[in-house]
Amino acid sequence: MSSTTSTRTRILQVAAQLVGDSPDGDISTRAVCEAAQVGAPALYRHFGDKEGLLSAVVDHGFEQYLATKREREASADPVEDLRRGWDSHVEFAVRNPNLYRLMNSPAMRTPPAAALESHRILTRDLERAAAQGRIRVAPELAAQMVMSANVGVALMLVARPATFDDPGLSRRVRDAVHASILTPDPGVGPPDEAEVPSAAARLSALLRRARGSGLSTAEAALMKEWLDRVANTGPEG
Incomplete structure (x- = not known):
């Protein structure tokens, strides 16, 4: 060295x-x-400067956290991977409260690279779920919903532990958010209006993964825009 x-x-x-x-x-x-x-x-x-140092501290501290996500082999069930991802996020925050608050501080004008990579990993799991017809909205919107709720819960647990002292809080919020973006298990229950946005989200995800769809670049972009609009509108839109 x-x-x-x-x-x-x-x-x-x-x-x-x-x-x-x-x-x-x-x-x-x-x-x-x-x-x-x-x-x-x-x-x-x-x-x-000091901000550059703190940004490097955040990236350094999250390397171990992200290493577990990078090395994690995707299971056959992306929904279970999403649950584990939420739980590991909260566990890391509780173990490293100062570092976690620093990472999400408004004073950090440049988003740490670790935060961006964490978001990409979450989106990747949601794209896998979409390809199986398991989510009701486009993966990008679902990732924003999950990440904002996940970070919000984690911040409350580390910033106001006396107020947010219910050990089951994180799980309850996780399940509520997941229920709003995930479809029931395939084949469970009667069909409903949620199948239309779910089907749109699935087709959009499959087209992104497929090669040789027969569409030009402009056509593929337009198709994705249409499908994501249908997916994100939902049955009540």
Whole structure:
């Protein structure tokens, strides 16, 4: 390991430790420099400014979290994968409250790369569910609904634990959100109006995965727009 890499890594590890130990999750660059035994110029050379350092801390801290998602083999049941993904997200937040609050802080003007990758992984599972006819809306909208609810629950659990103290809260919200975007198991119950948006979402997902659909690029884009509109309108739209 080069001295440059070693210095950057040491600063990053020290900053992550200080964030975790801080009562409110805030740190000063001076404290980081003192703990890492480096001068301020070295910190700014590697990270630009305090926001750059904190963004790197978030990405560094979430590497382990994302590694489990990257290495996870998709099961035959994307709905179960969605449930596990929600639960692991909340578990990570509860184990790392300061880091999690930092990742979702409005002060972070640039979304951390880890957050964007997490969203892509969620969308991928929803696209698999759509291809099986298991969701009522387009995967992109479903991902926004799930992620906003997942982050909201996790933030309340770590920011206001005295108020949000029901151990079953996360599961209840998860199941309610999933019920709003997922269809019943295939073949269970009578057909209803939800089958139309579900079928549209499924066809849109299958067309994205298929090669040689016979449509031009412009036609494929227009077809996706139409199908997503039908999927996202729902039976009451």
